[in-house]
Amino acid sequence: VLVQMDSPHPYESPHHLHENKRRSHVPLRSHLTLESAVRGFLPTSQQELPAGEENKRIQSLAGNDWQFCLYPSPDWVPEGWETNPKFDHYDAEEGWGAISVPGNWELQGRGVPIYANFTYPIPLDPPRVPANANPTGCYVKHFSYTPPPVPGKMGKRVFLQFEGVDSFFQCWLNGSYVGMSKDSRLTAEFDVSHLIKGGKNFLAVQVLRWSDATYLEDQDMWRTSGIHRDVLLCTKPALHVADIAVTTPLSFGSDEGAADGGPPLTSARLESLIYLEGPSDEALAKATVTAHLVRQADGQAVMDPIKLSVTAGKWYARDMADMAAAEASHGKKFPGGHGGVAKLSVDALAAVHGGPQLWSAEAPNLYVLVLEVTDDGVEVVERESCQVGFRHTAVKDGKLLHNGRPLMIQGVCRHEWDPRTGKALSEESMLRDIKLLKQSNFNAVRCSHYPNHNRWYELCNIMGLHLVDEANMETHGFDPVFKDNHMHPANSSQWLPAMLDRCSRMYERDKNHPCITLWSLGNECGYGPAHDAMAAMLRAKDPSRPVQYEGGGSRTSATDVVCPMYPRTKQIAALLTTGKDHRPIVLCEYAHSMGNSTGNFRDYWQQFESTPGCAGGFIWDWADQCLEAVWQEELQGKEETAEEAGGSARKRQRRGSKSGVTKTEIKAGAIEPGRRTAVVVAAAEKQLAEQAAAKPAATPKGKAAAKPAAKKGGGRGKRSAAAAKAEEEQAAEVQAPKPEADKAKALRTFWAYGGDVVAPHPDPANNAPHDGQFCCNGVVAPDRTPHPALHEVKAVLAPLEASLAEGPAADGTLQIRGWLASFGECAHHCSPRFPACPPSLHHGEGAGSSRPGQPGVHRAAGHAERHPPLG
Known part of the structure; x- marks a missing residue:
């Protein structure tokens, strides 16, 4: 199946990852004021910035005024369309019309969405994709750009950011080529300083539904296409912050004899590498960076400002090989820059006023690191910021520890999906999910199965959810019944760069988010050398988070936790007693919640609590994908x-x-x-x-309706007549009225659900690929109405559970299972209803303490009838 092939098309070349794309980095917004740098992370409704302090350096190109046309394949796209700003011969008669961005074109009247669990919606012929049935969307955006004022005399840089495009795209600005990218779930950023102009501009984007990237994105989901996240213009001064890396190394003492708050914090550091770009090494040498640490909750400074010098050095803003390839192909010199770094390293126990408060899902204590850049030691030219949480996750003695305490994962898997807008999610929908998750006693979410929108992480940092950040990879369709592991791309050298690139870019974008507790190498990709390489990279870059990966039997050397899917309750204990493997168990998927299921959920949690080394798991899944x-x-x-x-x-x-x-x-x-x-x-x-009915797209000018002429250099391998005919039938799908x-x-x-929408398939033997109602597995409906299963889950995961002692020794003793940070808090909250509870409260035999993620059984002496029942 995996055949080395040299293709003239970049969308059929796994080794051709991107062109002229900047290196992945944390999201940057170039704030104008210290207040906006702190409050900009809050939900939009809570930012309450004074008039005039909105960030004018960020311009969103989102809107419903994009022009769009869908063609059956790239060969049908008229030549030169991307260089024609007048749009004089593209109109409704040709199939052009308005479309909203962000959005999926299949949910806006163009083409058909496909739901499939793991069956590829195209013939399994990697890295090829259908020649005549590859829907190709052409987007055009006319916009005005007013250069915002930038301090200093060095000028400015302008960056064009696509936060999510499925699955392959190329773009042009004002008729000039900008670049190319794959990976539908990570930001693609390009330097357009040399192409943008003040006043009117013309952006053209060509998106292909299928590419070699499709073979790495075989997740159980609706297959939809287009620009599904925001498109931004970011203007920054020529001397600017290019990336920020923050770590918070922590050490803990022994928890023997410690209070319920957990083991004592013995050391804490705040360390950061601030990467800068500038017009010259001389400009960087004169620059300074001032670091501020501010509490997110109230905006109060908790550390005295620290001035940092900048050391000029090499930090490449984009992949040099890709830039050279782009210049050779398009005959243009793309702008570069000089790099430097400033280093922050302080003893947080001494530097942070009152000492650092640790971050967890139960107590999401959050700070904001604000960095002010000056070009001459006086004038501030830029402010950047990132959220900071003092946290550390590790595997030790067979336990999953967070901040030195055992962590029990009360998790659920969640797709990014909205029943009305598809992959295009709003901040309001994210907040709705987070609030309902917290109300339902979840403390963790697995980002299944790809990096989520960056805003999701920022909100989880604030509101408190542990996340598994998962690389955008699944290749289940190569080996549907898990019998031929060698068939997976992870075992092929031609796919290694693409897989490693996806994992590395995920890490570089998300490395600072305190809510990320585990890294994941992807989902159902088998197991091969690529996974060992990805795991080694993550462990080297980030020793503060374990790596999780289920493929290959859930306990390979590429994973730090044993993470099986759907074991029966009786199998869980056996997983820990087999051999000498002392890694903790985290069920990456369990309690499949389709239909009238999840009835044995309490059985699972009784097994979790009685099995040392078991750290919970993630329900499949959160919401019905309808x-x-x-x-x-x-x-x-x-x-x-x-x-x-x-x-x-x-x-x-x-x-x-x-x-x-x-x-x-x-x-x-x-x-x-x-x-x-x-x-x-x-x-x-x-x-x-x-x-x-809208008129179907007309045949492009100069193209024959029956058989489109191939572009120069577009020759293909031989195909069967049946396959070619099937491809032509699918091509007709994009023009159906x-x-x-x-x-x-x-x-x-x-x-x-899947069976309600059927699209033709290029493979005659598989004419209608869909997996019926298998997309309906959630504990909530598509509009987030709770299913009965959610009520069971909420009860089982409740932070407090009270019951009377049973058996011969029953004497009216009340047993309370606590999940709160300190059972002292539990006792305090219980005191109005149980007057005798606090003074007589004591641990049950062998119960242990009640810390986050570590259940404890406690007993309150007295007769139950003396106290009113729990409400």
Whole structure:
């Protein structure tokens, strides 16, 4: 399956990762004031910045005024479209129209979303992708740029950032080539200082649905395409912060005889490397950096300012090989810069006023490190900041420890998915999830199965959730039944650079987030040398976080925790008693919550609590991955009201039918007269179904409708006639007309799953790839309405559980299981209801203390009938 192939196309070359893309770094915003540098991390509604202090150096290009056209394949795209700002011969007749960014084009009336668990939606022929059936979206954005004022006399730099594009894209600014990137879940940043101009600008982006990157992104999810995260312009002074790396090394004493707060903190340091770029080594030598540490909660400084000198040196802002390749290909000299570094290293116990407060999910004590850069020791030219939490996670003596105390993972796996907007998530939806997760007694989330939007991490830092940050890799479809591990790309040298690049760039973007407790090498990618390389890289760069990876049997040398999927409760103890492996167990997936399941959840937790070395796990999964859709009734000579149509839809869902038409494919709105049919409408906007059908995209000028002419150098390997025909059928999918509603059709929204939307497939043997309702595994519905399972989960994970002692010794003793940071707090909160509780409260035999993640059973003497029941 894995064949070395030299392709003229960068989208079919696993070793061709990107062009002219800057190195991955933490998100940077170049704040104007100290206050905005601190408050900018808060939820938008809480920032409350004074008028005029909004950050004018960041310009979002998001909006619904992008122009877009979808073509069946790259060969159909008209030549020169990306250099024509007038747009004079691209109009609605050609298939162009407005689209929203961020967004997925399949949810905006173009193409069909595909839900698949692990079956690839294209023929398994790596690194090739279908030649004639590779939907290609062309985006155009006209925007105005007003250069913001920048202090100093060195000028400015302008960076173009794409925070998420699926799956391959190239971009041009004002007709000039900018660069290329893969990896749909990490930021691609380009230096456009030499291309942007004051006033009107013209940005063109070409996105391919399928590329060699598709083979590394085979996650259990809806396959949708396009620019699904924000596009930003960031203006920075020529002398600026290019990256920040923060670590907080901690040491703890013995916990023997320690109070419930855990082992004493014996040392704590705050260390940071601040990387700078400047126009020259001389400018860097004159620069200084002043470091401030501020408490996030109230904005109060907790450390005296510290001035740091800058040492000029080499720190390349982009991959040199990629830049050289881009210059050779496009004949342009791309701007570079000189690099320097400033180092911060202080004893936090002495420097932080009152001593540093540690970060955990139960007590998310958070600070902000603000860095002010001056070009001459006087004038501040830039302020950058990052969130800081004093924390340390380790594996020791068979336990998973966080800040020196055993951590019990009360976790759930979560996809980034919204039933109306797909992969494009808002801050409001993230906050809604975090609040419901906390209310439901979860303390951890596995970012399944890719790096999430950066805003998610910032909010989790503030509100307190442990995260597993997972590299954007899954190759399950290479070995569906786990019998041929050697088939996975992890065993092939041609894929090693791409896999290592994804893991490394994830680390560099997310390295400072205190909420990240574990790194993950991906999901269901088998096991091979690539995983050993990734694990070694992460361990060398970050000794403060263990590495997790399930592939290859869940206990290879590439993982620091044993992390199986879906073991039975009786198997958990056996995992710890087999051999001499003393690593803790974290179930990376368990309690599959599809349908009427999760009934044995309490059994799992009784096993966790009674099994030393077991550190909990992650439920699969958080929310049903459905699409909000319209149930459309196609009637024969009889009108039916929306209420009647809704009743029919509800009956269908109760019966569990996979679609409104038994054994009938539903292709891009092609309605079979006289049948009940489910139609997914773009972003669930019912008006799209009520409007007249949009005209299909016309054949591009100069292209033959039956057989598009291939571009120069676009020759392909031989394919069977059947495969070519199937590809042409899928190509027709992107031009299919939308359904035209009339008075004989009644509409009602419902949650659609895989079987409700069927797209053609290039492989004749697999014409309708989908996995039915297998996307509905959540403990909450798509709109976050709790399923019954969530109530069970919330009860089992409750921080306090009270019960009367049972058996012959029953004497009215009340047993309380505590999960709070200190059971002293528990006793205090119980005192109004149990007057005798605090003075007589004591640990049960062998129960241990009640620290975060470490359950303890405590007994309050007295007769239960003397006290009112718990509310």
